[in-house]
Amino acid sequence: ACQDAGTLMEINMKHAHLTIEEIKIAAQFDVDFIIGSDAHVPEKVGEFKGSLIRALKAGLDPARIVNIEKR
Numbered sequence: 001a002c003q004d005a006g007t008l009m010e011i012n013m014k015h016a017h018l019t020i021e022e023i024k025i026a027a028q029f030d031v032d033f034i035i036g037s038d039a040h041v042p043e044k045v046g047e048f049k050g051s052l053i054r055a056l057k058a059g060l061d062p063a064r065i066v067n068i069e070k071r
Helices: 020-026 049-057
Strands: 009-012 033-036
Touching: 009 049, 020 049, 033 049
Parallel strands: 009 033
Antiparallel strands: none
């Protein structure tokens, strides 16, 4: 659906979705990804490490994640 709509797919920090296996499946499609903290309290804003780790473990090319700085 994201491919058809031209929409980013979110890898959410607060929820376990997308899982590593789900990211692998989604990566087969012409979609880009966004990392989201889904923070509901100020101290959680910007927490993304777990989401990024899942993306990298799934083999997702970081160039497909639109909101991270490549260094």
